Amino acid sequence: MTNAQPPLPSEARTAPPGGPEWSLDVHDTTMVLYVGGNWNSRSDDIPVFDTEHLNGGTPCKSCVIDTQALGRWDSGFISFLWDVKQKVAAAQLELDDSALPPAARNLLSLLPQKAVEVAADYKKPLPFFEKVGDKTLQTLEETGTLTDLGIQTVKGTLQALRGKSRMRVKDLATDIWNAGPSALLIVGIVNFLIGAILAFVGLIELRRFAAEIYVANLVGIACAREISAIMTAIIMAGRTGGAYAARISTMQANEEIDALQVFGIPVSTYILLPSILSLSVMMPVLYVYGTLIAILGGFVVSMTMMSTSAIGYWVTTINGVSLHEFVFGFVKAFFFAGYIGLTSCRVGxxxxxxxxxxxxxxxxxVVIGIVGIIAMDAVFAVIAKVLDF
Structure with a gap:
């Protein structure tokens, strides 16, 4: 508050130009606090309200503030009044501030009777079993939240197919472009190099057994079944998943999420559904594209290190890589996409x-996405072993 002369009652006396002063007087069951002078926080001479009259042994039931001699005041006067308010409340007395200037009375009413105690930053570490239990409960809670988010996404997808969803087609088209065509270059480069590395390493080892031609089977099966799906998912977790989390957390910081909730617009349908749906649609397509590019990378390296014809290499690849290998990788890519979309949006x-x-x-x-992809791939490997797929 700036230094300003507050409005005074018509019967108020002219305040002396001196510094801030206060005194305390007792009249029967009423204690009167007289304040006068100019209360300027910059002068560093604001007095402290420290009196023994409030410490028991007094028949007073209330404390009245008299401001007839009050001059100019600012935040220093409010600070003094808050000190008075706290100590009067601690002495179980009623504070009558009706004589205060309206502005000062309004400011004082905003301050509590007791200062809020700030908790210490240091917290005693929990015992081992309590910490394990706490982490377990948090994990179960997050699992339930992600499951509920996934159910809402499925419901939103079904509503969108019936034309009853609040999802904007423009948002879905934008997310599909960002999760699909915009990622073709990076997905193609990484998978091409992976296929080339596999072919190079495979040729070195298979040459010892005069089985160089089987490098086509090695590259094709490894990329179609495992590597292309994993590498594409890792790329999308770092590229698209991180972007989703950053975008939603920025909306959270700008209070855009709160605004949508105030207007009754479901966040799961308006924001999350286009992101998750676009990634789930484009990831399997990117997997197929990445697998073909990886096989092409293996072909390029093989042609520079082998004497086999190009037609022979492609015939070996087609005969050695069955369709169910692509089906298995396609299904994994779809589940990877759903996991990346759900976790990224939840983190945001x-x-x-x-x-x-x-x-x-x-x-x-990004970290949760990559670790989860590796863990999910291990689960899929066990399932494939059990089902002999």
């Missing part, structure tokens, strides 16, 4: 509201 919704939290959310989404 859980992010804080500062600029630093945006970067933290993006990093966390």
């Amino acid at each position: 919704l859980k992010a804080g509201r500062s600029a630093a939290d945006v970067g933290i959310a993006a990093t966390r989404a």
Whole structure:
């Protein structure tokens, strides 16, 4: 508050030009606090309200503030009044501030009777079993939240197919472009190099057994069944998943998510559904594209190190890689996409509201996505072994 002369009652006396002063007087069951002078926080002479009259042994039931001699005041006067308010409340007395200037009375009413105690930053570490139990409960809670989010996504997809969804087609088209055609270059380069590396390593080893031609089977089966799906998913987790988390956490920081909820617009349908659906649609397509590019990379390396004809290499690849290998990789790519979309959006919704939290959310989404993809691939390997697929 700036130094300003507050309005005074018509019967108020002219305040002396001196510094801030206060005194305390007792009249029967009423304690009167007289304040006068100019209360300027810049002068560093604001007195402290420290009196022994409030410490028991007094028949007073209330404390009245008299401001007839009050001059100019600013935030220093409010600070003094808050000190008075706290100590009067601690002495179980009623504070009558009706004589205060309206502005001062309004400001004082905003302050509590007791200062809020700030908790210490240090927290005693939990015992081992309590920490394990706490982490387990948090994991189960997040699993339930992700499951619910996935169910809402499926329901939103069914509603979109019936034309009853609030999802905007423009948002879906934009996300499909960002998750598909925009990622072709990076997916193609990585898978081409992976296929070339596999062919190079395979040729070196198979040459010892005079079985160089089987490098076509090695590259084709490895890329179609495992490597292309995993590498494409890792690329999309770092590229698209991180972008989803950063975008949603930025909306959280700008309070756009709160605005949608206030207007009754479901976030799961309006924001999350286009992101998850576009990634689920484009990831299998990118997997097929990446597998073909990886096989092409193996073909290029093989042609520079082998004497086999190009037609012979492609015939060996077609005969050695069956269709069910592509089906298995296609299904894995679809589940990888759903996992990346759900976890990235969930991380974005859980992010804080500062600029630093945006970067933290993006990093966390990438890490969770990559680790989860590797874990899911291990589960798929066990399932394939059990089903003899």
